Amino acid sequence: MTGRFITLEGVEGVGKSTNLEHIKCRLAAAGIKLVVTREPGGTEMAEEIRALLLQPRDESVSEMAELLLMFAARAQHLHALIKPSLEAGTWVLCDRFTDATFAYQGGGRGVSFEWISTLEAMVQQSLRPDLTLLLDLPVEVGLERARQRSAFDRFEAEQQHFFEQVRKVYLHRAAQEPERFAIIDATPSIDRVQAQIDQVLFDKLGVPAV
Known part of the structure; x- marks a missing residue:
């Protein structure tokens, strides 16, 4: 039995860290074996690439260099953590994944979506998240x-x-x-946000209420 792959997405300040912890606790309470990780990062090598990507610097960073580093980290993350976990029947909960690359490098940086799609196919092959929770607010x-x-x-x-x-x-x-995405309105109180998340986890993946 393969595990389920859940990703959490959204712009800055939507509450990803708080709600990631909530989802982790909800799945654990349901008795689901789980690995929590993040992108870029998740493994020792991928975390080193993350540090390169996030560090403020005076040098102008090429959009293509940024994109390739993102997928280099992702390739290692998939190889060393995500795929083995899913194959072992463990669920994976990931703070950002390839949708973030389309949004940040494609939308924000203006990188060709076709280029991103090509790298996605090369690095991930057919692997996609089972559920993506998009925390959204202005x-x-x-x-x-x-x-x-x-x-x-x-x-x-x-x-x-x-x-x-x-x-x-x-x-x-x-x-x-x-079918894959669920948009979560992140503007109300944290209790109301997490109630939305709980309902989606039940409706999409059958995770029972606790």
Whole structure:
């Protein structure tokens, strides 16, 4: 039996970390064996690539270099953690995956979606998430929340227009794949957000209420 692959997506400040922990606890309470990971990162090598990608720097970073580093980290992540876990019947919960690449590098940076799709096919072959939870709220609200956290990394320091494009691509992809995506309204209280998540986990994957 293969495990299920769940990804969590959204622009800055939507509450991914808080809700990732909620999903982790919900699945554990249901007796589901689970691995929690993130992108870029998730393995020792992929985390080293993450550090390269997120570190603010004076040198201008090529959009193609950024894209290839993202997929290099993803290839190692899949090889060393995600695929073995799924094959062993363990569920995988991942903070961001390839939808983020379409949104950030495609929408935000303007990289060709065709190029991203080509790399997706090469690196992932047929593997796709079983469920993608898209936490959504207006960009200005998310950025205001994000400002209350620690110092921004290289992506978080982008301007509002960048994140508007990111959100636009996320919503477009969700509209294209309604069976895989569930859009979670992240604007209300955390209890109401997590109630939406709980309902989706039951409806899409049969995870019982606790």
